[in-house]
Amino acid sequence: xxxxxxxxxxxxxxxVSPDADFAAKSKKIILSSPRSASSLALNPRTVAARILDxxxxxxxxxxxxxxxxxxxxxxxxxxxxxSQQQALNLSLTNEAxxxxxxxxxxxxxxxxxxxxATKTNAVLKAAAGATSTATSTGxxxxxxxxxxxxxSTATSTxxxxxxxxxxxxxxxxxxxxNQAAQ
Amino acid sequence: xxxxxxxxxxKSKDGExxxxxxxxxxxxxxxxxxxLVKVGQREEAEDLTxxxxxxxxxxxxxxxxxxYSFGSWLYKIARNTVYxxxxxxxxxxxxxxxxxxxxxxxxxxxxxxxxxxxxxxxxLEHLKILKEVEEDVxxxxxxxxxxxxxxxxxxxxxxxxxxxxxxxxLKNLKESISKEK
Numbered sequence: 502x503x504x505x506x507x508x509x510x511x512x513x514x515x516x517v518s519p520d521a522d523f524a525a526k527s528k529k530i531i532l533s534s535p536r537s538a539s540s541l542a543l544n545p546r547t548v549a550a551r552i553l554d555x556x557x558x559x560x561x562x563x564x565x566x567x568x569x570x571x572x573x574x575x576x577x578x579x580x581x582x583x584s585q586q587q588a589l590n591l592s593l594t595n596e597a598x599x600x601x602x603x604x605x606x607x608x609x610x611x612x613x614x615x616x617x618a619t620k621t622n623a624v625l626k627a628a629a630g631a632t633s634t635a636t637s638t639g640x641x642x643x644x645x646x647x648x649x650x651x652x653s654t655a656t657s658t659x660x661x662x663x664x665x666x667x668x669x670x671x672x673x674x675x676x677x678x679n680q681a682a683q
Numbered sequence: 684x685x686x687x688x689x690x691x692x693x694k695s696k697d698g699e700x701x702x703x704x705x706x707x708x709x710x711x712x713x714x715x716x717x718x719l720v721k722v723g724q725r726e727e728a729e730d731l732t733x734x735x736x737x738x739x740x741x742x743x744x745x746x747x748x749x750x751y752s753f754g755s756w757l758y759k760i761a762r763n764t765v766y767x768x769x770x771x772x773x774x775x776x777x778x779x780x781x782x783x784x785x786x787x788x789x790x791x792x793x794x795x796x797x798x799x800x801x802x803x804x805x806x807l808e809h810l811k812i813l814k815e816v817e818e819d820v821x822x823x824x825x826x827x828x829x830x831x832x833x834x835x836x837x838x839x840x841x842x843x844x845x846x847x848x849x850x851x852x853l854k855n856l857k858e859s860i861s862k863e864k
Contacts, residue, residue: 502802502860504853510806511825519715519729527733528707531740532700 617681624677631673684752685709692753695743703740710754711736713827714761720822721765723807731768735761751836754829758837762819809859817852824849 685691685706694702714735719728738760739746746756810818816838823829823837835845 502857504857507806507853507856507860508825510803511821513803514716514720514822514826515828517716517719517826518712519732520725523729524711527729527736528704528711531707531733531737532704534737534740536698536741536743 620681621678624681625674628673628677684754688753689748692743692746692748695740696746703743706753707736710757713754714757716826717758717819717822718761718765720807720810720826721818722768727768731764732761735764738764752833755833755837758823762837766815805860805863806856809856809863812859813852813855817848817855820845820848821852821856 688706691702691706695706711732715728715732718731718735719725722728722731735757739757746753810821813821819838820834823834824831829837831842831845831849835842838845840848
């Protein structure tokens, strides 16, 4: 018997097949049997999956607690914000009132200065009228310069001896200002 | 290798009985043949095959795909189950045992039926003379048509070693049959 013959005979055993009844019964028994708890518990993947499962549950729970606490915190914080807002509004109102008072004071000052300016203007106009009268009188009585006299000499003489209309005008303005000040 | 085997194994690990049922349907004839040729008794083969699949179902979470198929893992379980059985009893083959295997080969050629029966019974007897690993290699290679790579993975040996074991097994089997004559 050569090797090919041996292999051929061994290959005939391929025709062997399990009994169908045995196959069905065995399958049913195997699939209905519980898997050993030890193999499930000691399997690293199962253990890792369980740890991951527990970890995820804890993480979700922690997240939920944080969200709830944040919500409660926000509620309390909201009430605090209301009181703070009220205080801020009050301070702003007070500040605004103070500013209004300052503005009123400044407006009174402006009104006062306006009235004073009006009075001053009237006095100045009156003084200007008086000055123009005095000037016209003074120019008619002033001496004529003779030919040959120096212009500078004549001028200096006039300024020292003859009362100047400008000096009169200034004194009048001073008097009016004093009256206005009083 | 069964199509979608890895997916079926994953589902089986998750406890899906239908997935393991499909794996059972595919591998049962192969494992049964392997066990039957080794023990030579149909009832024993059925019992040991059942035990092997039950162990596989109960310990499937321990299986990890490391380059060899789920079938290789099943063969390992079956081998260990048979070895445990061998520690208690040693099966012996005779011509009745060949009949008991329920072989269908005899129906093809009625004239040489008796001759083939005798030849097959001799083969089965002389397989028992071989070492366990030699017998395993011949069954896996020529009964279950497993590629050398998968046999090597199942037995935990290199492909070269499996080829050597196969050649030695055939040579020993041939010598054993020749001596008897």
